[in-house]
Amino acid sequence: MKKDRIEHALNEMDDGYIDESAGSDTAQPARRNRKTRWVLIAGYAAAAAVLVVGLIFFFGRNTGTERTLNEQGNTSAQKPDPSSEQKLTTVPTEEKTEKPTTEAMTEEPTEAETETQAPTEAPVVTPEPEPAKPERQQPAPTHPAKPAQPTQPETPTEEKPEPTTEEPRKSVYGEGITELSKNMSKLNANGKELSSSHSKALATSGLRLLQKTVELGKDGNKNYVISPISIQMALGMTATGADSGSETEKELLSVIMPGAKNTTSMNKEMASFAKRMKEAKGVAWNVANSIWVNNCGDVELRDTYVADAASYYGAELYAAPFNDDTVKEINSWVSKNTKNRIPSIIDELSDEARLVLVNAVSFDGKWQEEYGKSQIHKNRKFTNADGSKSKVTMLSSQEDRAIKLAGGLGFIRPYEGCQYSFVGLLPPEGMTTEEYLTKIVSSNKNFAEAFKNPLRGKVYAELPEFKTEYGTTLDPVLKGLGMSRAYDNGQFKKMVTEDSVPVTIGTAVHKAMINVNRKGTEAAAATAIVVELGSAFPKDEKEYHITLDRPFVYAIVDNSTGVPVFVGVQNTMSE
Secondary structure, eight states: OHHHHHHHHHHHHHHTOOOTTSOHHHHHHHHHHHHHHHHHHHHHHHHHHHHHHHHHHHHHHHHHHHHHHHHHHHHHHTOOOHHHHHHHTHHHHHHHOSSOSOSTTTHHHHHHHHHOHHHHTSTTTTTTTTTTHHHHHTHHHHHHHHHHGGGGGGSOGGGTHHHHHHHHHHHHHOTTOEEOOTTSOOSOSOOOOOOHHHHHHHHHHHHHHHHHHHHHHTOTTSOEEEOHHHHHHHHHHHHTTSOTTOHHHHHHHHHHSTTOSOHHHHHHHHHHHHHHHHTOSSEEEEEEEEEEEETTSSOOBOHHHHHHHHHHHOOEEEEEOOSHHHHHHHHHHHHHHTTTSSOOSOSOOOTTEEEEEEEEEEEEEEBSSOOOGGGEEEEEEEEOTTSOEEEEEEEEEEEEEEEEETTEEEEEEEBTTSSEEEEEEEOOTTOOHHHHHHHHHHOSSOHHHHHHSOEEEEEEEEEEOEEEEEEEEOHHHHHHTTOOGGGSSOOOTTTBOTTSOOOEEEEEEEEEEEEEOSSEEEEEEEEEEEEEOOOOOOOOOEEEEEEOOSOEEEEEEETTTOOEEEEEEEOOOOO
16 A cells, blocks of 8 residues: 555656756746645655654653652652652652752752643642652651751850960969059150269169178178169069158168169169160160069059059069969069079968069170180189189180279179170288178278279289079068168058058068170079069279189179179189
């Protein structure tokens, strides 16, 4: 049958064929009929192709949707693990809520729903998800429970750092110790240059402190070193709290700066001197002061006192329970501000202690001219105070200034920057250092005056390398210099408020060290006062030979004022 149809179609095409060799009148209509047939055939073929492609696309997408729904129905019937349950519940949850629970749960269903909405109305698609609805609703109560798991961080780990914010405070200041002076203005007072008379007064005060220390030490073989400026600054902070015009104030001024009119005048000059130390060129000074107040509640400092202590002395202020931790913290503060050269200043605080006023200083100075190898002589002899001999390394140099004081002779050797100098004084032959110091203190010629008016000439000096450490309780020294009332019901109403209990000086402690060698000098000192209840130089071409090969007195001196900042006695040399 099909064969007959094909032959019939071919015959019809042959009938329409006309030989082109025939006349043009018959050939042209035949060509038009043939073209028309081919156009129709091509159109039918194109339409058929479009229809086939459309049917393939439509049924392919439809069968894909059915397969997805069938697979979902099968997996729900098998009750898979929780992860597959989450995928299953996406169909109802997306219909009910706009917010998807997870990204993975929304990807496949949303494409099927948005692009094939018509097939979802077909009876084949809807029956399968509907029987699964009871099973899909089972995870519904558990599904909100899973988002609830992230609420575990609601016991916020971020709230726990509250104790850690206090940890640094404890580690820096100790248990319960608080710095109260962080935002206070310090060293902003208008200082006043030391007058000539007060320069002499400070110098005399320093040598009196050393002389009394050696006298009360009662050991002619011991080595002594103190820093008068450290003691004077600690006492200055104490005097700032003494009642104006009181006996206590007068006693303190007589020890710190004899002849000073009042505490305010003295404070201005001390502030200027401290500033000069800090700004010195060529040498390195560290000058620090602090006030530690017992936070037990029965003592409150006056604002004016705190402001003056900060303004004149740069004092830091700490409130603390006076326990072992505070002792450690005070010692740590001293060690830090003396470059670890004075590791501690106090051992304990009594139950009566209410305030601790602390000063710390350190000095580093290189020689203006360092000793060369030819100037360093080992195994030289030093005669100790008891007559024994020690081997030392002697440093020899030629200087241009000598100092003559109370029958003794010394030399002046400058540090780098020429603002500070080392002075070595050899007592007269046959005189002990203690006797010599007593003679200096009682001499009409002041140390500062002798220093500022030296002898000029060729000075051949020999200095042994040495290192000395010394510590003492200053109470007998200060009382021996006239400070009695300050220890016995001292008048310190300018220090504490009217509601506070009365306070007085309980004890004073001082420690110092010095290391003199071929490169220069290192020195440091600290003082703690515990407050408890209750011109042109004349030329001289003479030669001077000064060899410090027996006990001698020495000092580190401010060149401009002649004030000794460190003084000492070297009676014995250890090999």
